[in-house]
Amino acid sequence: MSSARPSAPHRRRTAVRAGVVVLAATSLAACSSTGPATTDRTGIIIGRAMDVNSLDISRSLCDTCQIYNSAVYETVVRATPDGELEPLLAESWEANEDSTQFTFEIDPDAVFADGSAVEAKDVAWSWLRVQNLQGLPSYFMQGITGVEATGDRTVVVTSAAPNSAFLNIASASYMGVVNSDVAAENGATADADAASSDTAEQWFLENSAGSGQYVLDSYSEGSEIVLSANDSYWGEEPNFSSVTIKEVTDASAQLQQLQQGDIDLAMQISFDSLDQIESDSSLTTDVVPSYNFLYLALSPGVAGGEALQDVRVRDAIRMGIDYDTVIDATLAGNGERQSTGIPNGFEGSEGLPIPDFDPDGARALLAEAGYPDGLTLDATYPTFSAYGVNSNTEMQSIQQSLAQVGVTLNLAPVDFSTWGEQIDSTGYPVTAIYFAPDHPDTVQYFQYFSLIDGSVWAGRARMPVSPEENDLVAAALAQSGDERTATYTELGQLMYDDAIILPIVNPSYILASSADLQGNNYDITRNLDLTRLSFTD
Amino acid sequence: MLRFTLRRLALIPLLLWGIVTIAFFLSRSVSSNPLVTIVGERNLGNPDVVAAATRRWGLDKSLAEQYWVYLTNLVRGDLGTSFRTKSPVLDDLGARLPATLELAFTALVIAVVLGTVGGVIAARTQGRVADGVLRVAALAGSSLPVFWVGLVFLFVFYATLGIAPSPGRLSARVIPPPDVTGFYTVDSLLAGDWPLFTDAFAHLLMPAFIMSLALLGTVIRLVRSQMLEEQGADYVRTARAKGMARGQVLNRHVLKNAITPVVTLIGVSVGLLIMGAVLIETIFSWNGIGTYAVESSRGLDFPAITGVCLVGGVLFLLGNLLTDIAYATIDPRVRLS
Numbered sequence: 082m083s084s085a086r087p088s089a090p091h092r093r094r095t096a097v098r099a100g101v102v103v104l105a106a107t108s109l110a111a112c113s114s115t116g117p118a119t120t121d122r123t124g125i126i127i128g129r130a131m132d133v134n135s136l137d138i139s140r141s142l143c144d145t146c147q148i149y150n151s152a153v154y155e156t157v158v159r160a161t162p163d164g165e166l167e168p169l170l171a172e173s174w175e176a177n178e179d180s181t182q183f184t185f186e187i188d189p190d191a192v193f194a195d196g197s198a199v200e201a202k203d204v205a206w207s208w209l210r211v212q213n214l215q216g217l218p219s220y221f222m223q224g225i226t227g228v229e230a231t232g233d234r235t236v237v238v239t240s241a242a243p244n245s246a247f248l249n250i251a252s253a254s255y256m257g258v259v260n261s262d263v264a265a266e267n268g269a270t271a272d273a274d275a276a277s278s279d280t281a282e283q284w285f286l287e288n289s290a291g292s293g294q295y296v297l298d299s300y301s302e303g304s305e306i307v308l309s310a311n312d313s314y315w316g317e318e319p320n321f322s323s324v325t326i327k328e329v330t331d332a333s334a335q336l337q338q339l340q341q342g343d344i345d346l347a348m349q350i351s352f353d354s355l356d357q358i359e360s361d362s363s364l365t366t367d368v369v370p371s372y373n374f375l376y377l378a379l380s381p382g383v384a385g386g387e388a389l390q391d392v393r394v395r396d397a398i399r400m401g402i403d404y405d406t407v408i409d410a411t412l413a414g415n416g417e418r419q420s421t422g423i424p425n426g427f428e429g430s431e432g433l434p435i436p437d438f439d440p441d442g443a444r445a446l447l448a449e450a451g452y453p454d455g456l457t458l459d460a461t462y463p464t465f466s467a468y469g470v471n472s473n474t475e476m477q478s479i480q481q482s483l484a485q486v487g488v489t490l491n492l493a494p495v496d497f498s499t500w501g502e503q504i505d506s507t508g509y510p511v512t513a514i515y516f517a518p519d520h521p522d523t524v525q526y527f528q529y530f531s532l533i534d535g536s537v538w539a540g541r542a543r544m545p546v547s548p549e550e551n552d553l554v555a556a557a558l559a560q561s562g563d564e565r566t567a568t569y570t571e572l573g574q575l576m577y578d579d580a581i582i583l584p585i586v587n588p589s590y591i592l593a594s595s596a597d598l599q600g601n602n603y604d605i606t607r608n609l610d611l612t613r614l615s616f617t618d
Numbered sequence: 619m620l621r622f623t624l625r626r627l628a629l630i631p632l633l634l635w636g637i638v639t640i641a642f643f644l645s646r647s648v649s650s651n652p653l654v655t656i657v658g659e660r661n662l663g664n665p666d667v668v669a670a671a672t673r674r675w676g677l678d679k680s681l682a683e684q685y686w687v688y689l690t691n692l693v694r695g696d697l698g699t700s701f702r703t704k705s706p707v708l709d710d711l712g713a714r715l716p717a718t719l720e721l722a723f724t725a726l727v728i729a730v731v732l733g734t735v736g737g738v739i740a741a742r743t744q745g746r747v748a749d750g751v752l753r754v755a756a757l758a759g760s761s762l763p764v765f766w767v768g769l770v771f772l773f774v775f776y777a778t779l780g781i782a783p784s785p786g787r788l789s790a791r792v793i794p795p796p797d798v799t800g801f802y803t804v805d806s807l808l809a810g811d812w813p814l815f816t817d818a819f820a821h822l823l824m825p826a827f828i829m830s831l832a833l834l835g836t837v838i839r840l841v842r843s844q845m846l847e848e849q850g851a852d853y854v855r856t857a858r859a860k861g862m863a864r865g866q867v868l869n870r871h872v873l874k875n876a877i878t879p880v881v882t883l884i885g886v887s888v889g890l891l892i893m894g895a896v897l898i899e900t901i902f903s904w905n906g907i908g909t910y911a912v913e914s915s916r917g918l919d920f921p922a923i924t925g926v927c928l929v930g931g932v933l934f935l936l937g938n939l940l941t942d943i944a945y946a947t948i949d950p951r952v953r954l955s
Contacts, residue, residue, distance in 0.1 A: 126790055134658065135704055142658055215670035217661050276670040282704050302703045302710070303913065304905040327790075329903065334785065337777040343790040498918045501654030505662050514659065529660070537663035 124323035125598070125614065128344035130330040134217065136300060137285035138257050139210045142217035144517065144608050145306075145326065147254045151607040152308055152324060154257025154291035157185050157204060157236075158248060160521045160606050164428070166248055170199055170258055170292065179559055180245040187234040193260040193292045194311045201230035206261035208238070210271035214279055218255035220528075221520070243559035249522035254606050260290040294319035294612065304328055320615040332469075339364060339593060346594040346601060348609065352413040352469055358593055368415060369603055371590040372424040373468045373517045375475060377402075377583040379510070382543020385459050386510030393450040395580035399436050401443035401486035402479055408586050410478040411470045415591075419584035421576040422516075422530030428523045429569025434577060436584075443486040455487020460511035462493075463500040467515045468588040475585060476513055508541055513585070521605050523569045527554045530582045531572060542581050550575050619946060626939050634931050638692065641927035642685055645920050652677070655917035656701050675701060688924070697928070698921030702913065707925035710910060715929065716800025717787060718899070718906030722891040724826035729833035730884060736834075737841020738873060744846065752838055759835030768828050768901040775824065783820045785903040792817055825902040829895065833887050837880055844876035851875075878949050885941020889934035 127148075135141040138150050157171035171185040191199035205228045212222035225247075227239035240247060250256065259269070267288070269281035289297035292315065295308035308324040327344060329335045335347035336354045340361060350358065350366075358366045379398065381389035388394050408416045419425055420433035447455065460480075465472050473494055480490040490511065503509065519525060532539045532547040533554050539546060550572060557568040576582065592601040600613040653671060654662065661667040672678045676687065691698060697707035740752040775782035783789055787802050795805035795814055802818035848854065849872060857867045895908035907926060914922035 124791065142660070215666050217658055217667065219667060220664060277673065286705060301905065302705065303909055338784055341776065341780065341784060343784040496650065496916070498650035498652060498654045501659065501662055502649055502651035540663055
């Protein structure tokens, strides 16, 4: 029996059919595969919308950077959850009587990931680099006139004026210590011209040079940061073999991936999903206070803000906001009202007046100020979603409540870069934005929000500097203990009276993770403290 | 054809210069400030930081100077450094383009294969139930918003039923293959890792299918209408009169003629698929050029925006050139001149 060779069309049909079968088989195999090689469960995967602006610690300033910096680098001191300072790289430290000189003794056991000792020169080099790069965290070194390694283990920091906040500032994750020899070999410098001569930023995207529990394994922008355990770590052994911070931009996607076990911890879960998480036995959740806040800023000195030059009008606006309704609308009620630019829980915030919704009082104040029929203001604000709050929802809710007292807000949402183009040039009479702390000292809020020399919002609001506030900030930085707390509170009251910064809400924070993860936390300097996290057995 | 191809290739640099120039000046014409991305809102009021950043990123130079610097660097193959990622734009694009190409290529294959098969079935069953179902499906594919379909598919197949893999190119804790082509499916096969290939392929299927929907619907309708039009042609009647079976006429002659316009459609669609990957990449956490374009635009990352436009331009121009060549190869009536 002879077999005929198939015709060309027949061969083509056969090939097409075979292709379809292979495709189908592959698809089925893909769906039913036993799975590829994976890393084991000793590594943790954290889902969050990343906001990395640099992995060069001395140039970075972002929430994700806080997690990364504190995992890979170490500061001389660290802030405990109670706000106390405890040793990290420095085994001891002291300040002189007027807080103009600080001396740190470096722990002789401390070593970098390459095994070399952490020395005083590394600390001095790292801090001078922060200062001279003139990068985002350079204001931490404001007023510092000298950083010197006076021995292998001793660092002396000198400030032009008393600066009792410096010890708290030194605990900020951006003040971590870099292995200066390794970094210098790769283009980093701490010289005075570092802003133009330092070329190491790209090197830091692929390498780390710290003494922390983890080292940078890989970074894929927009995708993930992978850290692996530092085998040479000189302190307590890390709890994870690896840490992956995975880009999951959307809150609902974070929830889905947490429920499916694709991430172990989700950092930006929406309050709308809280019931869903609480009813899922495979997950654990907690709602804790945060130090973040969203605020309305009034600028009496800019065109269109003339009515705001009368403090009674500013007070009336504060009284005309129905805070509870706004908090319900934006965070399903999961937030607190806040007095002024000092977040609840920070030193000096206790005892400050909390704003109340008082429409009658607001209307009376407006009439007294010459606006019995109300007034109209333009409110231009960036569109954002921060700490669970959508700026459009927030501003629409504020618009509705102010309308009840006769204040008409013309809302104009713009993108962030457009807002940034105008805020420091022509300015906006009314705007809305948010703030999160960089370090545990209250002084950052006066430097940013009060009416002192160099304050960002004194400039934006075009308000004259208040000599009283200037003097009080200087006095507080020369004080300590209860005396300083009292001065901070006094300053807080003055900021409240200025009525330039009107906090709208201090949002709560959802800690959400798989049930077998313990120690989930919100940390003031680290954002998420990895040392407190671990899998249960 | 060789002369035609060479002439078209010679024109490409000129066209790219035009694209780069328009992208350069258009992106800088908006009244927004890239320093917000570079120094952040908190440092906008810090003159030292703002001055250092302005110098470092060349924003202190006049627009003409910036343009000249960009062009001279471009000639050397340097697309600048991204304000946002702090990496060379060429590296950023090189890292992301394979992910997008893998997705777009798979979507294209799905659209062409399923679209052609669907179009043929619809034509052969004209007026019957199968034709109606396919026409409705084609209309739905072309009309439904991709982001909505993506979210619904994720909710149903991933979050609810748990039968689809998580968003992203690989499952959680899976180690990517050694980087050769940047296509995870190809690289995993090159590494001989079948389980890794199936994982990568499973992650590719759903986003690629959703990405293909608009093109799939168009291909079904195009093939169907072309088939029906060709069926009335004289050569079909002649072939049938000579005793050729209807199926043979359709498959051997009608289909070949009907599919020619699909080639044009593919050429136009390659660029559109790649540059339109924005929504799918965002929904499926696919770290490709679409998400890069979005983030760059949002942050006014001038070098990155211009770089993305340049890559888009290259893909469009090459796509069109290949389409013309393919068209001439398939259809002898077309003369390239």
